[in-house]
Amino acid sequence: MVLSDRDIKRELEAGRIVIEPLKPQDVQPASVDVRLGANFRVFRNSEHTFIDPSIDQPNLTEEIEVPEGGAFILHPGQFALGTTVERIGLPDDVLGKLEGKSTLGRLGLMIHSTAGYVDPGWDGELTLELSNVATLPIMLRPGMRIGQLSFERMSSPVERPYGSAGLGSHYQGQRGATASHVLTD
């Protein structure tokens, strides 16, 4: 069941769902708006001829920090990683789903290309998979509302929350736009 604003606030007050920082006006009817951080990662296209998810390519991406008051310009067809400002924490019986915002969708901005699931047990900032499917560059200003998170109560608490020993959980605790881990079995 998707949590209502009422239930989201209850979970926040109980400290079971963590969203930091959080402005009260960011709680929407069935979601919470999240904001764009200043940290990005772009692909070093001039140095690599391919992406191979199964091998370690340490310099595949480079970090970009947008200075105060600045913007990251996402060009048509460009793909870059971004981050939420907020650190998100979930208990073992709540699933988070990262969704876009209609206003930005209407401009051609996508904030995740495939991965929208935030696992029960997750703790960290969220890495955004930003792409521009419009025909003009889009100015991305740190601090802007970039997406929304909805929450679903699980049928029961999960046996092994994200971060449990032996699970992998490569991204637990991540801060900033975080590059992909090498794909394992």
Ligand SMILES: Nc1ccn([C@H]2C[C@H](O)[C@@H](COP(=O)(O)OP(=O)(O)OP(=O)(O)O)O2)c(=O)n1
């Ligand atoms: N746009 C998103 C979506 C998810 N996550 C975080 C929350 C998820 O709980 C975590 C792991 O996501 P997946 O399970 O989809 O990723 P993998 O299965 O590839 O990674 P792992 O092996 O760590 O489970 O990444 C994120 O930072 N940004």
